[in-house]
Amino acid sequence: MNDLGSYQLGRCIIRGKSSRVTEATYLETGVVVAIKQVNEVASQSDKDANTVKEMETEITILQMLDHPNLIKYHTHFGHHGDLFLVMELASGGTLANKIDQVKEQEKRIEEHFLWRWLCDVASALAYLHKRRVLHRDIKPSHIFIFQNGLQAKLGDFGLSKAFSDTTQCAMSCVGTPLYMAPEIVRGEPYSYGSDIWSLGCSLYEMAALVQPFTRSDMDFVALGHAITNAEYPELPPEVWSTDFINMVSKILTVDPLHRPSAQTVLDLAACKLVSRIQDFQIIGSIGRGQFSEVHRALWKSSGEREVALKRIQIYEMDDDARSEVYAEAKMLQELAHPTIIKYFDSFTEEMEMVIILELAAHGDLSSLLSRTRHGNRMLEEHQVWGIFFQICDALHHMHRHRIMHRDVKPENTFVCQHGVVKLGDLGLGRYFSSNTYKAHSVVGTPFYMSPEVISDAGGYSFKSDIWSMGVVLYELYTLRSPFAGPGLNYYMLGLKPQHVDEVCL
Structure with a gap:
């Protein structure tokens, strides 16, 4: 690119x-x-x-x-x-667009949307502030809408500032006047609390459809006075809940030391979200991992559709592992393809990330191979090539999008309706930017890792997926791993070509 x-x-x-x-x-x-x-x-x-x-x-x-x-x-x-x-690209435009649209229709935005967007932007700010980045220009035109209004994302970092380890405050008077914090207006040093104030102004505007400090006859002096004294029209209690009005009031506190942090705003707002997990009826367990569990479930609001519900306990994870979970949902969303497990939606509540996926009607490929082996049968050659072709098709699509799977194996390959085989479980997937061509982390399942991954010498790229795919092809033909043998364990596994018998990869 x-x-x-x-x-x-x-x-x-x-x-x-x-x-x-x-x-x-x-x-x-x-x-x-x-x-x-x-x-x-x-x-x-x-x-x-x-x-x-x-x-x-x-x-x-x-x-x-x-x-x-x-x-x-x-x-x-x-x-x-x-x-x-x-x-x-933000498919739903900006919150400023949404506000204009609602004003033209003489309607208002429902409160549950505002809580959800507040959670999303507060989550982004908590992440930024933890990494010592100050946005400095938060406003509705810099907040973008996705997934039919169910997700908000913060953008436009042109005025942002990254603090060094020894820097705590900024001094430059930058930003959009109607959203500037009192300390900036007064010419004082400012820090992360100024972003919180701007978020409060944006939250008020989403509700009232007008900025809190704007007046028809207002000049800059009057604007500065209104901001530094937090003088704005109260939101009508007959329209907005007490909790929502109190949230706006807490954020629009003149003293930055008394404003809540982004993490506090996130924690308070998350409690007000309507629980989406109640929209699902769990009817069985599919599998369990260290931090996750996959359920078979009925999605009530989607016509009682059967889905796979992947629930991940992200509060137990470190930042890197949590980022991988978010990345998995993002990659699945971008990789819509007939031979990749379909992504429907995802959401976070109570520190649990939930990903809604297509349900594989006939389980994973590992189960199919096990049933075939226990029945003293072998797969027909046309079945082998049919399965292999579909795995190739999925990987080709992923690699075109510069995404490496890094854990191709029968357990992550699923058998769906009408014999369609789909690749899934992108938990270890890696997106390469246009300037990145190799990964270095030793991840994956040992018996499917390529030699360059195991050796950890010089990094590896897309062809490591091809090796894993070759191991799967061997299993399709022989119903056993090419590298498994008596007394062989992960530490002894060298993944050298001479370990392969009977079938050459």
Whole structure:
């Protein structure tokens, strides 16, 4: 993804004086993205130069971050004097668009949506602040909507600041005046609490459909007075719950030391979400892992559809493991394909991540091989090649999207209706950016690991999946592992070609 010729440009999403954002399709994979473009030369004015500087800051910050409630960075490149930033496309637009739409319809946004969006943005801010990043320009036009309004993501990091280990505060007066915290207006040092204030202003606007401190005849002096004294019209209690009004009041506290942290806002807001897990009737257990359990369940609001419900206890995980869970849901969402297990939705509540997936009617491939072996039978050759072709098709699609599976094996291959075989369980999957070609972590299932993964020398890439696929092909023919043998354990496993007997990979 390093050349404009790799993309087919579509509609212009938004246009500014010196920049624009365009919808585009990456031709190699068909993935639809958003491309932000500014003039790299920036010779016309100081404002143009600031626009380029902001985009360079945004690129630097985005490359540091990976969270399900932050807009995903893909790549960036220069082309004919312009700078291009390729990002995830927000299918539902921004919250500013949503507010305008609701105002035109003379309606209001239902409160349960506001709690959900507040949870999502607070989760993103807790992640940013833990990594010493201050956003500095939170407002509805920088909050993006996904999944038919069920998910919000924070974006636009042009004014963001990453603190060093010795820096605690910022001084520059930047941001959008209507969302600036009192300490910024007063010219005082400010820190993470300023982001919380801006979040409170945005939350109020989502409810009232107007900014809390705007007036028809207001000048900057009057605006500053209103902000520094937190003078805004109260939300009507006959429309909004007491808990919601109190949340806005807590966040819009003048003294930054008395404002809640992003994590506190997240914890309080999460308690107000309607439990989505109650929408499922558990009818059986499919499997269990160290941190997760997969259930067979009926999805009540989806016509009693049978699904696989993967429930992951993320509160027990460290940050890296939790990131892998979020990445699995994101990859499944992006990899819609006939030979990959279908992703329906995902959500988090009470520190549990729940992923709703297609149910494999006939279990996994390992169970099929076991039944065949115990019946003293072998698979027909046309069955072997039919299964193998579908695994190849799934991996080809993943690799085109620069995703490596890293744990291809019969237990992660599923037999669905009408003999369709699908690859699933992307818990160890790895997405490669355009500048990354190798992984180095030794992960996977030992009997399916390629030699370059086991040796941990120089890294490995997509062809390690091909090795694993070859091991599966051997098992399809022989109903046993090519590397299993009497007395052989994981530590003795060298995965050398001479260990393979009878069938050559």
